[in-house]
Amino acid sequence: MKNAVYPGSFDPITLGHLNIIRRASRIFDKLYVCVMANSSKQPLFTCEERMDMIRRTVRHFGNVEVDTSDDLLVKHARELDAKVVIKGLRAVSDFDFEFQMALANKIIEPNIETLFMASSGKYTYLSSTVVKEMAKYGADLKEFVPREIIDDILRKINQ
Ligand code: ADP
Numbered sequence: 415m416k417n418a419v420y421p422g423s424f425d426p427i428t429l430g431h432l433n434i435i436r437r438a439s440r441i442f443d444k445l446y447v448c449v450m451a452n453s454s455k456q457p458l459f460t461c462e463e464r465m466d467m468i469r470r471t472v473r474h475f476g477n478v479e480v481d482t483s484d485d486l487l488v489k490h491a492r493e494l495d496a497k498v499v500i501k502g503l504r505a506v507s508d509f510d511f512e513f514q515m516a517l518a519n520k521i522i523e524p525n526i527e528t529l530f531m532a533s534s535g536k537y538t539y540l541s542s543t544v545v546k547e548m549a550k551y552g553a554d555l556k557e558f559v560p561r562e563i564i565d566d567i568l569r570k571i572n573q
């Protein structure tokens with residue numbers, strides 16, 4: 415079994431994330447989408463809410479499981495028997511930090527590889543931050559996030 419982990423804050427999941435999930439799920443037997451609970455970012459959605467939104471979005475993928483961790487990513491990957499960590503790259507601006515993380519992780523856990531997947535050109539501009547900003551001003555979200563979670567975002571923003 416070839417398992418991989420796709421970590422992130424997913425606050426909330428976007429069509430850019432979903433594109434990476436779809437492509438990675440075709441390469442690996444099992445893909446764990448892992449909501450990192452200890453991110454330094456102050457999230458809008460709780461960890462449970464983020465997991466629930468991802469679950470509804472990936473329901474039709476047979477080999478994708480939603481998961482969470484507040485541990486060191488590579489330690490968690492080892493527990494899941496995943497030898498690969500997937501990272502999406504949107505632009506060179508993502509690269510510096512992700513490259514540093516990949517090198518640090520390699521020192522801690524040499525058996526785990528970080529695999530970078532280039533964002534689909536269609537979504538290189540897209541981030542969870544853009545989605546939250548658009549939602550605040552009442553923009554139509556269907557170009558940005560899976561339709562299953564549009565109401566969750568509107569509800570949260572209007573709270
Ligand atoms: P964000 O930067 O939007 O808050 P996350 O921390 O949730 O993103 O990102 C999780 C992973 O998904 C990271 O590897 C990130 O580079 C990747 N990612 C985020 N948005 C996109 C996108 N539009 N296309 C490809 N990969 C993406």
